[in-house]
Amino acid sequence: MLDIKIERTTNPKEKPTGKLGFGKVFTDHMFIMNYTNGKGWHDPRIVPYQDLTLSPAAMVFHYGQEMFEGLKAYKGIHGETLLFRPDMNGKRTNDTNDRLCIPQIPVEDFVQAVKAVVKVDEDWIPTEPGTSLYIRPFIIATEPFLGVDVSDTFLFMIILSPSGAYYESGLEPVGIWIEDDYVRAVRGGMGFAKTGGNYAASLAAQVKAHDDGYSQVLWLDGVERKYIEEVGAMNIFFKIDGKIVTPMLNGSILPGITRNSVLQLCRDWGMEVEERRISVDELLQAQKDGKLEECFGTGTAAVISPVGKLRYKDDVMVIGGGKIGPVSQKIYDTVTGIQLGKLEDKFGWRVVVE
Ligand code: PLP
Numbered sequence: 001m002l003d004i005k006i007e008r009t010t011n012p013k014e015k016p017t018g019k020l021g022f023g024k025v026f027t028d029h030m031f032i033m034n035y036t037n038g039k040g041w042h043d044p045r046i047v048p049y050q051d052l053t054l055s056p057a058a059m060v061f062h063y064g065q066e067m068f069e070g071l072k073a074y075k076g077i078h079g080e081t082l083l084f085r086p087d088m089n090g091k092r093t094n095d096t097n098d099r100l101c102i103p104q105i106p107v108e109d110f111v112q113a114v115k116a117v118v119k120v121d122e123d124w125i126p127t128e129p130g131t132s133l134y135i136r137p138f139i140i141a142t143e144p145f146l147g148v149d150v151s152d153t154f155l156f157m158i159i160l161s162p163s164g165a166y167y168e169s170g171l172e173p174v175g176i177w178i179e180d181d182y183v184r185a186v187r188g189g190m191g192f193a194k195t196g197g198n199y200a201a202s203l204a205a206q207v208k209a210h211d212d213g214y215s216q217v218l219w220l221d222g223v224e225r226k227y228i229e230e231v232g233a234m235n236i237f238f239k240i241d242g243k244i245v246t247p248m249l250n251g252s253i254l255p256g257i258t259r260n261s262v263l264q265l266c267r268d269w270g271m272e273v274e275e276r277r278i279s280v281d282e283l284l285q286a287q288k289d290g291k292l293e294e295c296f297g298t299g300t301a302a303v304i305s306p307v308g309k310l311r312y313k314d315d316v317m318v319i320g321g322g323k324i325g326p327v328s329q330k331i332y333d334t335v336t337g338i339q340l341g342k343l344e345d346k347f348g349w350r351v352v353v354e
């Protein structure tokens with residue numbers, strides 16, 4: 001249990017009005033906790049949102065020893081503040097930390113910190129349809145040292161951003177570019193971890209995809225460039241010939257919390273679900289045979305995002321006439337219904353911030 005000190009701002013900011021974008025506006029407060037070798041995590045505190053002062057030699061700037069998470073807070077239909085499976089973000093934090101040689105944080109401390117800072121800024125949670133308070137926990141290596149080594153000191157912080165849809169198109173299907181040249185991650189690398197380096201590795205392909213009018217990149221495996229992995233900020237699902245199919249967790253893709261939830265829901269509905277290798281050739285063939293029925297991405301920021309178009313080299317696969325399919329719509333309605341407290345929470349995924 002953390003003993004969190006709270007310093008409230010004396011200068012609260014104006015809340016945003018009008019259409020919210022993603023991740024551009026920040027609330028009045030943030031959470032900070034230090035780590036020092038020999039002392040462990042210490043001085044947990046909530047302070048006014050502020051810039052940081054760090055040595056230019058801080059190791060995070062040079063070798064990227066850092067991690068981040070993403071989750072959301074919602075206003076439920078009875079006005080309560082709700083989180084969705086925050087313990088899963090705490091567990092994934094520690095899986096990432098192990099890979100990046102960052103000290104672990106007990107899951108209950110992680111969840112306590114998230115709840116505490118969200119509580120302080122809960123009047124920043126937007127309530128327009130499709131909006132939420134995006135929560136960004138992250139850890140950076142702060143020791144000033146230019147040798148390649150594990151830092152002796154770290155900062156764990158949580159910032160909050162009232163946000164709208166991740167894609168400007170909202171629930172309109174997005175176009176996705178299947179990248180056949182660059183790769184994001186290989187098994188044994190850091191693909192399963194939520195660390196900035198994976199996203200830095202994605203930028204060159206994303207620029208290429210954007211220039212061609214596509215929203216994001218769909219990565220292929222790093223060895224044969226043949227098997228589907230995941231999208232820039234989402235896991236990917238297909239409905240092929242009546243079955244729900246998604247790439248299995250193989251070490252190089254992020255084990256998404258939304259992915260895990262969608263799999264549980266589909267199995268609970270009695271749908272046939274497969275987690276396995278999916279080749280791009282299989283998709284092209286299924287498309288030719290009229291069996292590629294739906295495609296959607298899953299992620300915290302993107303929620304459930306229908307994919308209307310997939311480009312691979314000279315082929316463009318238009319899926320479901322470029323419209324959201326019935327299964328994608330049902331999954332979107334169910335996931336958001338549970339998150340917002342509108343539907344029964346059969347799996348115990350909602351957490352109330354008191
Ligand atoms: N894959 C990548 C690369 C991501 O950045 C995200 C977003 O967090 C996801 C998948 C989806 O994960 P989750 O559902 O836990 O948000």
Ligand code: COI
Nearest residue numbers: 070071233299300301302
């Ligand atoms: C999230 O969905 O929380 C993510 O981290 C995606 C992010 C890269 C915007």
